[in-house]
Amino acid sequence: MSYSQIADVFTLVHRKGKFRLSSKNILFRTSFIQRLPLSSTHYQHYLPFFPLAIGSFAFHDYDLVISSSHCVAKGLRVPDNVCYVAYIHTPMRYIWDQFDAYFGNGRAGWFTRTAMRLLRRPLQRWDVSSNDGVYRFVANSEHVARRIRSYWGEKQPFSIHR
Numbered sequence: 001m002s003y004s005q006i007a008d009v010f011t012l013v014h015r016k017g018k019f020r021l022s023s024k025n026i027l028f029r030t031s032f033i034q035r036l037p038l039s040s041t042h043y044q045h046y047l048p049f050f051p052l053a054i055g056s057f058a059f060h061d062y063d064l065v066i067s068s069s070h071c072v073a074k075g076l077r078v079p080d081n082v083c084y085v086a087y088i089h090t091p092m093r094y095i096w097d098q099f100d101a102y103f104g105n106g107r108a109g110w111f112t113r114t115a116m117r118l119l120r121r122p123l124q125r126w127d128v129s130s131n132d133g134v135y136r137f138v139a140n141s142e143h144v145a146r147r148i149r150s151y152w153g154e155k156q157p158f159s160i161h162r
Helices: 039-054 099-103 110-133 142-150
Strands: 007-011 026-030 064-069 085-090 135-138 158-160
Touching: 007 110, 099 110, 110 142, 135 142
Parallel strands: 007 026, 064 085, 085 135, 135 158
Antiparallel strands: none
């Protein structure tokens, strides 16, 4: 059997030339953030919209979905009949244990610091609640597995990638 396309890649923003694998047979599907001003260079400023954007993708035509996430990709919404595996690099450091390193005095401007202080708790709640549709988490290290347990709870189904 021959496939003309090896994968569909769903991403909040696609920056041409930044994908590490050959993209010749890959269809990139981007979120509405791709169409926002300066999204290719300053996409981080749209962080409050990431959960909405990742939840806007549809996966009805797929049997298996695999995400690779250090931010919101694991928050995909998939139908109940779709197997969903989330490979986790880390829970979002900038809303959990390293908030001040990203948004403290001298690290971010007044507006960003203020906005993120208001958005931190809602983003944390979303980060935990968005795990419900994941069949299995795969942590990329023992350290990340401990962080998953710490922030998302002891009962998260996961494996350690070795």
